[in-house]
Amino acid sequence: MARRKKVYEGKAKILYEGPEPGTLVQYFKDDATAFNAEKKATIDGKGVLNNRLSEFFMSGLNAVGVPTHFIRRINMREQLIRAVEIIPLEVVVRNVAAGSISKRLGIEEGTPLPRPIVEFYFKNDELGDPMVSEEHIIAFGWATQQDLDDMVSLALRVNDFLSGLMLGVGIKLVDFKIEIGRIWDGDYMRLIVADEISPDSCRLWDIESGRKLDKDVFRRDLGDLADAYTEVARRLGVMPTGPQGAVKPTLIN
Numbered sequence: 001m002a003r004r005k006k007v008y009e010g011k012a013k014i015l016y017e018g019p020e021p022g023t024l025v026q027y028f029k030d031d032a033t034a035f036n037a038e039k040k041a042t043i044d045g046k047g048v049l050n051n052r053l054s055e056f057f058m059s060g061l062n063a064v065g066v067p068t069h070f071i072r073r074i075n076m077r078e079q080l081i082r083a084v085e086i087i088p089l090e091v092v093v094r095n096v097a098a099g100s101i102s103k104r105l106g107i108e109e110g111t112p113l114p115r116p117i118v119e120f121y122f123k124n125d126e127l128g129d130p131m132v133s134e135e136h137i138i139a140f141g142w143a144t145q146q147d148l149d150d151m152v153s154l155a156l157r158v159n160d161f162l163s164g165l166m167l168g169v170g171i172k173l174v175d176f177k178i179e180i181g182r183i184w185d186g187d188y189m190r191l192i193v194a195d196e197i198s199p200d201s202c203r204l205w206d207i208e209s210g211r212k213l214d215k216d217v218f219r220r221d222l223g224d225l226a227d228a229y230t231e232v233a234r235r236l237g238v239m240p241t242g243p244q245g246a247v248k249p250t251l252i253n
């Protein structure tokens with residue numbers, strides 16, 4: 001049988017040609033990287049968890065009218081998505097200071113921000129994804145002013161949706177990153193949420209204990225990453241549960 005065509009391989013995911021034009025298959029790997037891939041590991045079950053969690057968030061967004069690339073999950077590690085033209089920006093929304101904003105501006109981690117702050121980073125591994133302003137984005141033609149307005153609006157809608165969802169299960173959404181892509185309906189272009197939404201791209205803190213339930217567990221060596229992601233999935237009712245609660249999905253590839 002002919003092997004399907006690989007379209008792109010990134011640090012945590014692989015994209016294959018989809019079954020119909022305009023679709024792709026997104027495969028979630030178990031690989032974890034941090035600090036621009038200087039730190040690497042394979043974490044059993046991470047891909048399975050992120051596939052399920054990204055499905056959960058993206059299908060929820062679709063259901064409330066925030067368009068995403070997600071079509072349907074195919075199996076434990078793969079989902080069918082719409083092919084988009086990715087805008088080369090990482091869009092970060094912050095509710096609470098942590099990570100780079102704390103370092104850059106000297107704000108203590110955990111300080112609530114006066115309002116959600118949207119930031120843009122240019123997607124370029126060689127340069128370490130530098131932060132850019134709207135001026136840079138427009139001057140270099142990565143997006144138009146209209147695109148930027150739409151991106152901020154999409155990012156804030158995602159923030160409202162995810163914050164509420166997390167609050168409901170005792171988790172604070174500190175910050176997150178999304179990527180946005182263009183799709184064409186005839187002559188009309190629309191922006192939709194693409195890539196993934198998972199604990200790899202969010203900061204999630206338990207409201208009671210402050211325990212970190214996101215990729216900082218890996219970045220800062222705070223414990224077992226799969227345990228943290230399993231806890232998020234369990235609280236959201238995402239993973240299939242056995243008699244002991246959520247099952248850590250380490251057995252099936």
Ligand code: UDP
Nearest residue numbers: 092098099100101175176177200201202203
């Ligand atoms: N983030 C991400 N990919 C990146 C950079 C950041 O998913 O390449 C996420 C990160 O997990 C966090 C948010 O974006 O939820 C803000 O990250 P920050 O700018 O604080 O960067 P970091 O501390 O990761 O350097």
